[in-house]
Amino acid sequence: MSSSLQHQARGPEVKYRILLLEDDQQLASLILQFLVERQCSVYHAANGNDFMKAIHHRHYDLIISDVVLPDASGFKLLDQFRRQINCPLIFLSALSSVEDQVTGLRLGANDYLVKPVDPHLLWAKIEASLRAHRTLPPADPSICFGPLTIDLVTRQAKVRDNELPLTSTEFDLLHIFAEQPTRLLSREYLFRRMVGREFDGQDRVIDVRISRLRKKLDAVCYGVGDGVVIHSIRGRGYSLNATSGID
Structure with a gap:
């Protein structure tokens, strides 16, 4: 069953629009609450199928993605949709080996965080990734x-x-x-x-x-x-x- 859901920031101003790909509903709820409190509009996708729909129909400032999903691999999704992802991506996964982290970064992720992660560290990584993305010139002019x-x-x-x-x-x-x-x-x-x-x-x-x-x-x-x-x-x-x- 699809569990995609749009969570709007409180108030008139939206700071960032974020796609969260996470199948752990409890963790997703905690991250969603934390980000919405910081004026983010967050679209939650719980599986690869929802992610593919989300990528096609919306534009995001940043993506947070798990690696192990019930119907897909976060690594494979990033590789498959590389051309459609024109924003920073942060992997957030329980896979903690150096090999997994290197794989994520080599695929083009801006950062790789290992669960559990302090939400304030996650927020710092989000803002750092967005600052770096804004200052980078186009890869190809x-x-x-x-x-x-x-x-x-x-x-x-x-x-x-x-x-x-x-x-x-x-x-x-x-x-x-x-x-x-x-x-x-x-x-x-x-x-x-x-x-x-x-x-x-x-x-x-x-x-x-x-x-x-x-x-x-x-x-x-x-x-x-x-x-x-x-x-x-x-x-x-x-x-x-x-x-x-x-x-």
């Missing part, structure tokens, strides 16, 4: 998908040599699509990434922004052969795909 190139430093996008005249919000939207090309992204996920709050089921701002971005992509890609296009699947979401044409 550009993203390429087919004929599309996105420069993350200059914030310019091109299809072949044709520059896309994008607004700041349109660039951010295209960046999200280019991070996960061909993957179907739900309206809820895009709304959360772009607007910064949960989708209420009514707001059409994402549809409007995608429509404008599509028109600009179509204008630049028309007649150049290979291009990129945003496909939509009714009721499910959108995806960025490469197209082939004749010069």
Whole structure:
């Protein structure tokens, strides 16, 4: 049975949005209470299946993950979803061997804490990981998908040599699509990434922004052969795909 649950921070301000992957309900409750008291909005996933849904539909500032789960391995999940995880990740596990800790860090985790852990130490590690993440430059200053190139430093996008005249919000939207090309992204996920709050089921701002971005992509890609296009699947979401044409 799924036990995913969103726990909102008290008050109007949310400091961090955190995904907690932990199957021990008692421990999860203690961590949740501690983080919510510190103005965090926490989404709790108790197994790998819930984690996969959470990664697809929401954006997080940080992930705390157990390693041993009832239906998956935290190590394998991190390796599988490395491209979708664009935030710091901390492993919190009862596995205490040096080998396990080295494995977690080599997979790309920002830290590895052994249970039981003092919650104040966990909080210090969370803030340290987020500070380091904010100061790091992009690992690669550009993203390429087919004929599309996105420069993350200059914030310019091109299809072949044709520059896309994008607004700041349109660039951010295209960046999200280019991070996960061909993957179907739900309206809820895009709304959360772009607007910064949960989708209420009514707001059409994402549809409007995608429509404008599509028109600009179509204008630049028309007649150049290979291009990129945003496909939509009714009721499910959108995806960025490469197209082939004749010069």
